[in-house]
Amino acid sequence: MIQPISTVQNPQNKIKLKENKNSAKNNTISFKAIQFLEIASKYEPIKRDLLKEIESFIKNGYNTSSLGKGLFSEVFSFDKFKNIVIKEPFVFDNFEQEAKALKALPSTLAKSQQFVARAYDDDTGNYYLLSTKVSGESPSEFWAPWDRTSLRGLFSGLFEMDKAGLYHGDLNNGNIKIDSNGDVNFLDFQWGTKIDKIRLFENNEVQCMPNFIPIQNSQMFEMAEVPYYLKKLDNASKGKKFLNDYLTEKSKYHERRVNHIYNITDNWANTSEIPYINKAKRFESAQEEMYKAPSEKTLNLETLKIQFLSAFREASKYLDKNTHHKNIIPSGSSYLYALSSVQALRKKIGEFQEYAYGKMADYLEGMKDYADYWYNNLKSWTKNAFYYPYRHTRNMLKNWETLHDFNDPEVNIEHFDSMTNITKLVDKNFEVSYTRNFDCENRNIGYYMNEVERYINATKNNNAAKSHYAYNGLIKAYDRLKKAYNDEKWLDVINNSLLLIRRCEEMYTYGDCSSVQSNASGLAETVFKQIYKDVNDYGPGVYTFPGYKNMNEFS
Numbered sequence: 001m002i003q004p005i006s007t008v009q010n011p012q013n014k015i016k017l018k019e020n021k022n023s024a025k026n027n028t029i030s031f032k033a034i035q036f037l038e039i040a041s042k043y044e045p046i047k048r049d050l051l052k053e054i055e056s057f058i059k060n061g062y063n064t065s066s067l068g069k070g071l072f073s074e075v076f077s078f079d080k081f082k083n084i085v086i087k088e089p090f091v092f093d094n095f096e097q098e099a100k101a102l103k104a105l106p107s108t109l110a111k112s113q114q115f116v117a118r119a120y121d122d123d124t125g126n127y128y129l130l131s132t133k134v135s136g137e138s139p140s141e142f143w144a145p146w147d148r149t150s151l152r153g154l155f156s157g158l159f160e161m162d163k164a165g166l167y168h169g170d171l172n173n174g175n176i177k178i179d180s181n182g183d184v185n186f187l188d189f190q191w192g193t194k195i196d197k198i199r200l201f202e203n204n205e206v207q208c209m210p211n212f213i214p215i216q217n218s219q220m221f222e223m224a225e226v227p228y229y230l231k232k233l234d235n236a237s238k239g240k241k242f243l244n245d246y247l248t249e250k251s252k253y254h255e256r257r258v259n260h261i262y263n264i265t266d267n268w269a270n271t272s273e274i275p276y277i278n279k280a281k282r283f284e285s286a287q288e289e290m291y292k293a294p295s296e297k298t299l300n301l302e303t304l305k306i307q308f309l310s311a312f313r314e315a316s317k318y319l320d321k322n323t324h325h326k327n328i329i330p331s332g333s334s335y336l337y338a339l340s341s342v343q344a345l346r347k348k349i350g351e352f353q354e355y356a357y358g359k360m361a362d363y364l365e366g367m368k369d370y371a372d373y374w375y376n377n378l379k380s381w382t383k384n385a386f387y388y389p390y391r392h393t394r395n396m397l398k399n400w401e402t403l404h405d406f407n408d409p410e411v412n413i414e415h416f417d418s419m420t421n422i423t424k425l426v427d428k429n430f431e432v433s434y435t436r437n438f439d440c441e442n443r444n445i446g447y448y449m450n451e452v453e454r455y456i457n458a459t460k461n462n463n464a465a466k467s468h469y470a471y472n473g474l475i476k477a478y479d480r481l482k483k484a485y486n487d488e489k490w491l492d493v494i495n496n497s498l499l500l501i502r503r504c505e506e507m508y509t510y511g512d513c514s515s516v517q518s519n520a521s522g523l524a525e526t527v528f529k530q531i532y533k534d535v536n537d538y539g540p541g542v543y544t545f546p547g548y549k550n551m552n553e554f555s
Contacts, residue, residue, distance in 0.1 A: 037127075139173060255288045283363070
């Protein structure tokens with residue numbers, strides 16, 4: 001789901017060639033070659049021909065066509081073997097995890113991406129992954145819509161992965177294909193994780209679920225694809241119909257899940273897990289019932305849940321070193337956004353619980369525990385998600401934080417957009433009322449900040465005469481910042497304070513900006529502490545503004 005922050009090489013640079021240590025020391029001849037580390041048995045008959053094609057591709061790029069590139073790799077199709085693709089890494093990856101996930105894919109998903117081979121090049125030290133080409137189009141309203149038929153196929157596939165203990169990890173629009181038959185196929189298992197044994201009722205980060213909810217790929221779909229699809233529809237009536245159809249088909253998904261839980265927990269040996277088993281059965285059964293014909297209350301809660309999942313995914317992108325062209329400066333406000341979104345969900349659940357009974361009561365109980373789980377995690381993550389970039393902008397990283405140094409964070413103010421309001425894409429009545437004016441965007445400071453950047457760049461080009469203009473621009477920017485503070489536009493205060501601090505650092509050698517920097521630092525911290533106190537201390541009754549694994553390394 002949310003990916004680890006790890007040290008990787010620049011994707012623009014290929015992996016360096018490995019030295020042949022034996023030939024240097026022993027003066028022996030080394031016969032380097034491309035080799036298969038593993039290959040699926042059905043492809044053994046074409047093994048030699050496939051090696052020739054790989055060699056031709058690696059040496060000169062012949063006989064292939066690019067299908068597209070991501071942050072970490074590029075995928076090519078072979079001209080000779082039209083149903084086979086090869087993935088070439090930009091950064092080191094031996095593809096063991098992805099190969100393991102592909103081999104765990106259930107046979108019922110035969111049209112989804114299948115494992116072919118994993119290859120190694122002695123000459124460069126690069127690894128390559130070969131797999132099958134997946135046909136179809138990415139979901140879109142006109143060419144491959146999410147209708148009742150495709151949603152039925154989606155949930156069939158998600159259930160089969162759940163049942164196999166396989167968590168896809170990145171079910172975004174590009175990793176799903178709907179073919180001409182309406183079948184839904186999955187690809188790109190780069191972050192796929194296979195749970196080797198039954199761990200249904202353990203609290204593990206693979207699932208990002210409370211421990212009474214068994215592995216559930218639908219959460220990743222709701223985090224990555226549903227918000228994207230709703231934004232593309234850009235029409236509340238269409239959005240509400242889509243969500244209604246989505247939940248109606250999801251009802252059958254939960255019916256299959258509850259039956260599966262009953263089947264695998266008969267004669268369950270670990271008595272300490274029986275309460276989790278019973279809660280899982282109640283919640284899955286309640287979701288099955290509540291989604292058959294979704295009420296306004298159910299649609300409202302599910303919309304708020306998707307709002308939170310979307311906010312969390314967007315927030316975590318800021319603090320992922322592997323994701324290039326992302327700005328870490330807004331990460332503090334982004335996590336506050338996600339925290340307030342889950343608070344809005346918790347508050348609405350509390351309102352509905354007062355008069356609930358039967359299956360609705362079971363559904364709300366499960367939703368409450370789900371929201372509480374995320375709320376408690378976000379409380380521990382949010383504080384350091386603010387203080388890390390806060391210290392980064394002031395060049396005051398702690399020793400352990402330098403492991404996650406972003407070197408030169410991008411600070412373009414135009415990237416400081418508000419998070420997408422999912423609720424209004426479904427029903428304006430589901431939008432949340434907030435106690436402060438934090439969902440308003442403030443662009444007034446932008447002019448001054450852009451002017452400051454222009455003057456700083458001129459100063460760096462030895463045009464010292466313009467340095468005082470840059471300094472005056474910083475003063476004006478801070479004045480605008482104080483006005484935003486007085487207007488309680490606190491999201492903008494946090495983001496722009498950190499941006500201003502960063503600009504002061506850049507100006508430091510050309511003039512004393514310490515007073516502006518100190519004032520902006522104090523303002524940013526004051527605002528963050530006030531918001532954090534509101535959303536952290538007062539529970540779901542008070543929340544202040546709307547709304548890739550191991551993120552808790554920052555807690």
